[in-house]
Every structure is written in C-alpha cells, then in structure tokens.
Amino acid sequence: MPEDAAEFISVCNSLESEGGGDEPESCLEAIGYAIQSDWSKEVNIPKRQIIVVWTDAPAHLLEEAHTIGKSPTWMAKNIEELESWWNDEKMIDQKAKRLLFFAPSSIVNRFHMYEWTQTLLYDVRNGCGMSEYEWSMIIDCITNSI
Numbered sequence: 001m002p003e004d005a006a007e008f009i010s011v012c013n014s015l016e017s018e019g020g021g022d023e024p025e026s027c028l029e030a031i032g033y034a035i036q037s038d039w040s041k042e043v044n045i046p047k048r049q050i051i052v053v054w055t056d057a058p059a060h061l062l063e064e065a066h067t068i069g070k071s072p073t074w075m076a077k078n079i080e081e082l083e084s085w086w087n088d089e090k091m092i093d094q095k096a097k098r099l100l101f102f103a104p105s106s107i108v109n110r111f112h113m114y115e116w117t118q119t120l121l122y123d124v125r126n127g128c129g130m131s132e133y134e135w136s137m138i139i140d141c142i143t144n145s146i
C-alpha cells in the first residue's frame with residue numbers, strides 16, 4: 001500500500017464534492033454502503049477491509065432518511081442495525097475490518113461510535129472542511145491501520 005500512495009493522492013485530488021451546505025449529511029449511510037460492498041472473498045491472501053469516512057458536518061438519523069424516502073429500502077434502519085452489520089462476520093471479516101472515521105466528535109458521541117470494534121476516530125472541526133488534515137496525514141492513518 002505505501003507504494004500506491006501517489007496514486008491514492010492523485011485519485012483523491014481528482015474527486016469533486018457536490019452539494020453540501022445542507023446539514024446534516026449521510027455519513028452513516030456511507031458506512032452502510034461500504035459494509036454491504038462486494039468484499040474480496042479470496043482466502044489465502046492477507047487482507048484488510050478498510051472503510052474511510054470523512055465529514056465535517058453532523059449525521060442525519062438513518063430513521064429520518066427512511067421516513068422521507070431518501071434511503072434505499074435495504075439500508076440499515078437505525079444505528080443499532082448498522083452496528084450489527086459492522087459486527088456480522090457474514091458481512092465483513094471481523095479480523096480484517098477497520099473503520100477510519102474522520103468526523104466531528106458530536107457524531108461519535110451521539111451514536112456511541114467509540115464502542116465500535118476496530119474503529120479509529122479522528123476529531124474534525126464542524127464546518128471547516130477538514131482543513132486540519134492534509135492528504136498525507138490521512139494516508140498515514142490508513143497505512144498505519146493495516
């Protein structure tokens with residue numbers, strides 16, 4: 001992975017954000033999408049299943065997204081169901097998983113994410129666009145989680 005750092009930075013730099021400004025955001029749904037991803041099932045290779053989420057805004061409740069029809073029907077209905085997905089061996093390898101969550105501490109505290117296993121939490125100032133983190137710091141966090 002360290003040898004891929006330049007490519008990773010290039011891909012990240014090519015990303016463009018759209019929308020924004022309308023809080024709260026869908027970071028919990030992003031975790032749900034990632035958990036439900038088609039992870040590699042090869043058995044004889046070392047692996048990590050790393051989910052990296054970054055946001056500088058509060059998260060909306062999963063229940064609210066379902067109520068207004070903005071979530072797919074299969075999405076976790078609440079934070080408890082999302083956490084159960086995170087802890088389900090059939091969905092994600094419990095020894096290989098990592099969640100790196102760059103978010104305001106208000107999200108972490110509201111949803112008790114400090115209790116989630118194999119999760120690294122990085123505090124982000126609300127509404128500051130993650131200006132306190134450089135890409136190299138994020139890459140270091142990812143590579144050090146391996």
